[in-house]
Amino acid sequence: MIGIAVLGAGRIGKIHAANVAANPKAKLVAIADPFADAVNPLAERLGTEAMSDCMAAIERPDVDAVVIGTPTDTHVSLLLHAVKLGKAVLCEKPIDLDMAKSEEAAAEVERQNGRVMLAFNRRFDSTFAEMRKAIDAGRIGDVRQVIISSRDPGMPPESYVKTSGGIFRDMTIHDLDIARWLLGEEPVTVTAVGSRLIDPSLRQYDDYDTAMVILQTASGRQAHINNCREAVYGYDQRIEVFGATGMLVQDNLRPTTMRVWTAEATDAREPLLNFFLERYTQAYRAELDAFVDALSDDTEMPTTVRDGVKALRLAECAVESVRTGRAVTV
Ligand SMILES: NC(=O)c1ccc[n+]([C@@H]2O[C@H](COP(=O)([O-])OP(=O)(O)OC[C@H]3O[C@@H](n4cnc5c(N)ncnc54)[C@H](O)[C@@H]3O)[C@@H](O)[C@H]2O)c1
Incomplete structure (x- = not known):
């Protein structure tokens, strides 16, 4: 079982969390969101743990991978923290609104051979x-x-x-x-x-x-x-x-x-x-x-940070x- 934490319990986080919970090869270990009103009912409904700190969720030993569904300006720091700890990431689009910051993040992911998929759902x-x-x-x-x-x-x-x-x-x-x-x-x-x-x-x-x-x-x-x-x-x-x-x-x-x-x-x-x-x-x-x-x-990610x-x-x-x-x- 792949332990997954979903970061963000808003519109897209809700979808990802339900899909992780429904995947037979994955375990929804936690959902993290600083807003208790968003995360608590969702975690309760899906029978998992609610957390307020996304970084702490990434660091959990039972988390192998994270799904980033938080606001866009938080993606890069969460993404790079996860990659640094060797965790795989499914990151919502866009990586960031700033081109240079997105480029740097992608280069860092590639330098570290990070397992990152970009969420181009269509x-x-x-x-x-x-x-x-x-x-x-x-x-x-x-x-x-x-x-x-x-x-x-x-x-x-x-x-x-x-x-x-x-x-x-x-x-x-x-x-x-x-x-x-x-x-x-x-x-x-x-x-x-x-x-x-x-x-x-x-x-x-x-x-x-x-x-x-x-x-x-x-x-x-x-x-x-x-x-x-x-x-x-x-x-x-x-x-x-x-x-x-x-x-x-x-x-x-x-x-x-x-x-x-x-x-x-x-x-x-x-x-x-x-x-x-x-x-x-x-x-x-x-x-x-x-x-x-x-x-x-252990195959290639179907979409990448690039x-x-x-x-x-x-x-x-x-x-x-x-x-x-x-x-x-x-
Ligand atoms: N692929 C798609 O079709 C699709 C659709 C919608 C949104 N998105 C992307 O998903 C991301 C989230 O969008 P949304 O519409 O779900 O937003 P949203 O506002 O509905 O949800 C964001 C959640 O993040 C939480 N949050 C706020 N500040 C935070 C912080 N600093 N750290 C962690 N969590 C924080 C909020 O409490 C909220 O629950 C955006 O990057 C957006 O571009 C993608």
Whole structure:
């Protein structure tokens, strides 16, 4: 059994803790969070120990690995402490909002041969993973274009926006990772536009609510990412991959496949799954299981801190492109 402590008992910590508890090869040894109101009920529900000190949780002898789901500005110190003690880590995205700090952390992890996986959950979504498999199987020939539409159901609260690092580092980062993964080549240029169509006050945070990014690889492969913080019809998550001999499309998921014909509407379907916790339930579970499998089988981590650095670098380029109005070389 791999002893795991989950750090952070907020939105994402709750998901990870439940998934650790459900994994037959892992034991949820503790959940740590300085806020008792967050950690106590969760630990009680999952039958594990609640702790207030994340560093102390990392240091426990019965902890082999930690899952970091604390606020972004705490990731690097927790990550490096765990690696120093030889503990494996599943770290939430982004590593940090600062590029240099993320680079240094990744270099330190690599220097110490740390076992660190970066939590890019969408790669573990079964529908998107099927696209990667179809590309690998040669079903659409060489990839030419990847088109990702990724829109949230509604604006996050101002308290979140303030510390999020902006739409590109907070939201687009998932799509940038998926684009790298499906393109199969590293982007070399980034062009982006950003608008404030929902909330003009985002200007004070140098942030945007609506954005488009275009990536191009050295051989000329292209990716186009559409983001918006508000889609009135729900959480919109679609991908198209166009290749030399065909195309792959993954549409939004619904609670069931039911379609309804009435006098009011034909072929009506249920609303989209509401937000990331519902839409990516299976992906979070598969991500955690992949982390545990990599540890128990002693195989490569499926995603790495380097993936985290590369996605953040693309986000930085997007920010620069919006500011300058130019294509930015990665
Ligand atoms: N992969 C994904 O889909 C995804 C989704 C949501 C959030 N995230 C990432 O997960 C992280 C947490 O986000 P969230 O939405 O769960 O936040 P949250 O605010 O819901 O939860 C954070 C938790 O950390 C605790 N905390 C606060 N300060 C702390 C400290 N100094 N040390 C330890 N714990 C502290 C809080 O009490 C809270 O319970 C962020 O880095 C975010 O980017 C990833």
